[in-house]
Amino acid sequence: MRRELSIILLIFCFYLASANAQEVPVRLSAEKLCGNINKKVEAHGKVVVRFKDVVVKGDNASYDRVSGILRVWGNVEVVEGDVDLKCKSLIYDLKSKRAVLERVSGKLSPTDYIRADRIERLSEKEWIAYDGEYTPCTGQVCPDWSIGAKKFRVLLGESFAGRWVTFRIKEIPVLVTPVLTGPVVRGRKSGFLTPRIGYVSEGGFYYRQPFYLVLGRSADLTLAYEKRFKGGNGKSAEFRYVLSPYSSGDIWVNKLDLPSEKSWKFTFNHSYRPSDYVYGTAHAEMVNSRSYYKATTTFDVEEKTQVYTKSDANLSKLWEHAVINANLVYLDYLDGSTDRVYQKLPDLQFYLMDVPVSRFPFTFNFSGDATYFYRKAGGSSYRVSLEPGLRYVKAFRKFKSSTQVSYLVSDYEIGGTSRIFKFENLNSFNVAEKVGRVGDFSVTPKFGFRVVDVMGLGNNVIFDLNDKVESRREAFWGAETYLYASGRQLGRLNVSGGYDFKGEDNWKDWRVQLSLTPVSNLTLQQDLKLSSDDGSLKIANTYLGFPLEVDGYGLEGGRGWVDFYYQKEEPQVKYVRWGTNIPIGKYVSFSFQQRYDVKYSMDRERDYAININRGCWNGRISYRWVKNYDGSIDYQVMFVVNLLKLGSYGYRFAGRKED
Structure with a gap:
């Protein structure tokens, strides 16, 4: 004691x-x-x-x-x-x-596990290991994948970098590389980066080796060479720069030299943000032909199906009650239709938000727009639009009324001047009640009037939707209803309609939107458009998501869904889609989706996939086919593996089967 x-x-x-x-x-x-x-x-x-x-x-x-x-x-x-x-x-x-540890094993962070003969801790973030093994695979005695090296640096949760690195799968060495790094490296050093290997049906197996080059404190360059074993190669360069703490950008060029053709793509990006009230961006994109997207080794479906490139620039300046935007947009369609498309070079917009008018119960607002339109095939003009407005808002308990009056003047180089008078009054009130043991009920009816008078439209060319304005006098109404229980939304219903006193079809179509979630894993969404003449259905979109059960036993995490879409108007569309996602064990799931064209009584699309998620890596094996109207079938087999902090590797085979 x-x-x-x-x-x-x-x-x-x-x-x-x-x-x-x-x-x-x-x-x-x-x-x-x-x-x-x-x-x-x-x-x-x-x-x-x-x-x-x-x-x-x-x-x-x-x-x-x-x-x-x-x-x-x-x-x-x-x-x-x-x-x-x-x-x-x-x-x-x-x-x-600072610290030095001998014969070490354990975790540095939730995504950094390590074994080494010796570790030096340089700071809370930065560690150096000697004769060690690193993996982001959480808590695995024999990790799915790891890297071993004589020396490597780890930035906790961000990256690693090592020399003469061995890549291992389940402790089995499969690849040796002089240098291997993650995406971000403190204390940048020139050297080889992680190589990429994969397979695409257009080029066979390929090997891509990037090289990182430091060009000073504020710039660096990544060069890459891609070898395709069916013939051809690719070269790319990405230059990154920082001009100041609020100005930076990058330039990327990729060139493909294939036996059948040569193609290339160029992109430029720059951002400028000196404060929270000023922001600017610039983006330029050029490609020599659409075949470039088909020939790349990317697994991005959107890029593979891209039909145009877009270059634009934007500069925005904000004040307490106002904002000004300057935009330039140029679309280049890869099918040669660019000549028939109007470009906006530039488009200047100014907005003055509601400002109180001294000694009057009004607020003043103003919007302006100046645009120059251009088309290679012929036809150009400028448009200057000015729209001042006054708003009056009155609230009485749960009732609120808002009235806006504005006058728009648009002047064109070609077509003269158009003047548009606008008046809108919107009224609403809210009622909230408790419904027994069900929950809280809230309904907000809305009704109003709108008047639009178009004067002096002349023969001006229709450049965009802002020019397509029709005179009208209409009443509109609707109601939005919510039901809550235990702080969770159980349902929402929105119904709207209107009456045009001037048009030929006076009654406007009814719009009904319904969303129900009676339990957390069951969802019903309904969007309808009903004819005001006879109440017939014009558009319907119905979605139902539900948990899966087999013989009364639930598949934990498994879900199914059904989606029906119908459009009576041209182009007429009528199809049903359905799909499932079923877990198979702890890390694997199976997903399936199908689209059936009801109008033509034929399968249009199917997609089968096995998804794996092990934390430090995830993968997907999929087979997808789409049936065309001529009976031919486009199909694609794809296998993609994403390694945490090392990027993606994959296999893609695409083809067509004629009827």
């Missing part, structure tokens, strides 16, 4: 002396303690050292108070936040927070 009391007293005195000296407070307990608390203390047997949020356990320890050096050896365990490491010995500098 006397021995235990003396140990506790020594711990207290040691802690107090360190705190009074304004050093890092250290608490040390052990079976045996000896030394001078003002200079150096040694501990033996079940040693536990605590300082700040760090806990170190071991068989033996020594702490030099003057130098701030802590040494622990024998069955050492270090716990600091997400860090949990076991090692043979530890040397920790409490002043600089």
Whole structure:
């Protein structure tokens, strides 16, 4: 009892002396303690050292108070936040927070696991390992994949970089590379990056090797060479630069030299944001032909089916009540139809939001637009539009009325001037009640009037939808209803309609939108458009999502869905889609979807896929086919693997089967 009391007293005195000296407070307990608390203390047997949020356990320890050096050896365990490491010995500098660990294994973060003969901790973020193995695979004794190297640097949760790296699958070496890095590297260094290998039906197997080159503090360059084993190669260059803390960009060029043709693509991006009130971007994209997208080794479906390129620039300036935007947009259609498309070079827009008018119960607002239209095939003009407006808002308890009056004047180089008077009044009120034990019920009816008078339209060319304005006098109404229970939305219903006093078809079509979620995993969504003449259905979109059950037993996480779409108007569309997602074990799931064309009584599309998610990597094996109206079938087989911090690798085979 006397021995235990003396140990506790020594711990207290040691802690107090360190705190009074304004050093890092250290608490040390052990079976045996000896030394001078003002200079150096040694501990033996079940040693536990605590300082700040760090806990170190071991068989033996020594702490030099003057130098701030802590040494622990024998069955050492270090716990600091997400860090949990076991090692043979530890040397920790409490002043600089640098450390050296010998014979180490454990985790550095939730996505960084490591084994090494020796590890140096340079900071809380940066670690260097020697003769070690790294993996982001969480808590696996034999990880799905890992890398081993003589020396590599790890930035916790961000990246790693190593030299003469061995890539392993289940501890089996499959690839050796001189340099391997993750996406972000502190202290940038020139060298080879992670190679890419894959297969595409157009080019066979390919190998892509990037090389990273540092060009100073504010610029770098990535060069890549791609070899295709069916013939041909590719070369690319990506230049990145930083002009200031608020101005940066990149330039990317990719050239494909294939036996059948040569194709290329160029992109440029720049962003400019000196403050939260000024923001600008510029983007340019050029490609020599649409065949480029078919020949690339990308697995991006949207890029594979791209039919045009878009170049644009935007600059926005914000004030307390106003904003101005300057835009330039140029579309280049790859099918040669660009000559028939109007371009906007430039488009200037100005908005003045509601500003109170002194001594009057009104707010003033203003919008302006200046645009120059251009078309290669002929036809160009400018348009300057000015629209001042006044708004009056009156609220009385749950009732709110808002009235807006504006006058739009648009002047054209070709076609004269058009003037449009607009008046709109919107009224609404809200009713909220409790419905027994069901929940809270809320309904907001809305009704209003709208008047649009178009004067002096002349013969101006229709450049965009802003020019296509028709005179009308109409009333509109609707209601939005919500049902809540236990803070969760159970249902929503929105119904709207209207009456045009001037048009030929006076009654406007009814629009009904319904969303029901009676339980968390069951969803019904309904969107209808009904004819005002006879109530017939013109458009319907019905979606039902539900959990899956087989013989009364639920498949945990499994879901099914059905989607029906119908459009009576031209082009007439009528199809049904359905699909499932079924878990197979902890990491694997199976998904299927099908689209059936009801109008032509034929299958239009099917997609089968097996999805794997192991955390440190995920993959997808899929087979998809689409049936064309001439009876031919386009099909595609794709296998893609995404390695955490290493990127994507894949196999894609596409073809066509004639009827």
